[in-house]
Amino acid sequence: MPPEPTPVAPAPSNWLADILPQVTPAQGSILIAAGAVIAAGLAFLVAYLGRKQIDRHWETTNRQQRFTTIAGQLTDPNAAVRIAAIASMEALIDDHLTPKHWYGRRRGRYRSNPQAQAGINVLCAYLRLPTTTHPSGNPTITTETITLIAGRRTGEHKGQEIKQTHTYNPNDHEVRSTILRTITTHLRPNPPGKSWQHLDYDLTGAHLNNADFSNAHFRGQRTLFTQANFTGVTTSFDRAQFTGKTTSFLGAQFTCKRTLFFGAQFTGKNTSFDRAQFTGKYTFFDGAQFTGKISWFRGAQFTGKTNTTSFDRAQFTGKYTFFDGAQFICKTTSFADAQFTGKLASFDRVQFASENTFFDEAKFAGKTTFFDEVQFLFLQLPIANTTFIGAQFTGKNTSFHRAQFTGGETLFSWAKFGGPARVSADFSKPTAWNNVHFDWDHELIRKPECVRPADWPPQVPNSNT
CATH class of the missing domain: 2.160.20 (Pectate Lyase C-like)
Structure with missing residues (x-):
């Protein structure tokens, strides 16, 4: 008997070769253009994401620097500088509360924003400091002398008089009032900026x-x-x-x-x-x-x-x-x-x-x-x-x-x-x-x-x- 022929494996299918002979020159041009567009889109996306990351880093660094600068200005001896710092802190808090920085709603209420909360904490801390205005709140009183009696008052001994002079800063009252007005404005309905x-x-x-x-x-x-x-x-x-x-x-x-x-x-x-x-x-x-x-x-x-x-x-x-x-x-x-x-x-x-x-x-x-x-x-x-x-x-x-x-x-x-x-x-x-x-x-x-x-x-x- 004659030997059986050795089976030959089928040649691998080349789908691209199968398609290309059927592609007209016009269609080929369209495919090339589409590929170029996809490549350009991918390149743009990579560049956009990189740029966005850079912008986010710059924004975070910028706001941190603003926060540090404003906090320092609130300790300035000049009341005008402190009042200006309050306005800057107000703007910074509002920036942190823009929509893209919301953490989202949870059971009908907003979760706190830690950066905005830090700004509120600084304003509240100023109000917790000992006041340099007269205890009566009267801004016109800048100095006051108090007489104290030291020692026991017995018989002819009337004790020793000690006079203490206190100096008050009338401008501190206006700084505190500005902080209060800023906070209360944003606590009321329909504030000028963010709530x-x-x-x-x-x-x-x-x-x-x-x-x-x-x-x-x-x-x-x-x-x-x-x-x-x-x-x-x-x-x-x-x-x-x-x-x-x-x-x-x-x-x-x-x-x-x-x-x-x-x-x-x-x-x-x-x-x-x-x-x-x-x-x-x-x-x-x-x-x-x-x-x-x-x-x-x-x-x-x-x-x-x-x-x-x-x-x-x-x-x-x-x-x-x-x-x-x-x-x-x-x-x-x-x-x-x-x-x-x-x-x-x-x-x-x-x-x-x-x-x-x-x-x-x-x-x-x-x-x-x-x-x-x-x-x-x-x-x-x-x-x-x-x-x-x-x-x-x-x-x-x-x-x-x-x-x-x-x-x-x-x-x-x-x-x-x-x-x-x-x-x-x-x-x-x-x-x-x-x-x-x-x-x-x-x-x-x-x-x-x-x-x-x-x-x-x-x-x-x-x-x-």
Whole structure:
């Protein structure tokens, strides 16, 4: 048999060779042109990306240099240089907040920009520095001599007089006012540049003269006015909104003539006015809304013989409200038509020593309301009346246990006690019960069953028992 032929492998297919014979000269020109365009596009893209990286590096370096220069100018002894630096810092912060530098929205709010936050921190730090203006805020006072007495003053020895002369810089007042105006402008709706509402503000211990934060919106995680000093004629937070996690006025001192929180809204988790001191002539929280989880006024002091302190129509709807240990020693204190609808409202150990204290038409509808060991004092005032006229205590537990009523008159006329089943209002064991009047004083059959003690009026325990 003849040998079988050796199989021959097929020649590899050359698709380009298969196509090219079919390409006309015109089509070839188009392919060459297309290749040239693609190559040029790739070259342009590489150059563009490189240029963009260079620009980004230059922009970052430029802004860092601007930041360093501005921070240095804020320490310049010339006030005009510092004021110009404030304007430059404002522009730099706005540059950091341009759209391409947003980190994007997250659950409906902007995340903080660290570079913009650094600029805010510098401005706040300036306000935290000791002021070189006279403590009264009067820019016309440039020098002051204070006489101190050294040594004990006994018998003929009157001690040694030491005179100290203090020099004040009146221009520092204008620098601080410029910073305040710049910040508040960007905290209000529709600012001229970018909004700064989402940033944090740390004004701990700051010196703020005639601060006007009306209509400001604080939406950052932290807004701190801890131990800040508010001086001048008027401090205003009218209609301000605090929506961040923490808002603190802990230990703040309000020595200005008027302190205004009309219609302010506190919706963050924690709001603290613990140990704050209000010593001006007028303090108004009328219509303020405290809807966050906890509102603290523990140990706060509202003092002054001619003072008026008002929380009229204020709404405390958060879970917990604490006024424990607060002092209201002024001409008028009013919580008229205020609403406490959270789980707990506590006025334990509060001192009310005002000439007139009003809780008229106030509504205590939360689960628990405490006035334990509260004091309604006389303190040598010509009159010292407290009224709960038309007040409503409809929560499960209301307690005036060991309360002290030593003022002129305390009226619970037309007050309502009761609500859901198994409620109680406890006035047991008062430490003083002077001139306290209820609608049922002369007709005990009208006394609600939920009011204790059953034997009315409550008896002051013997101090020896």
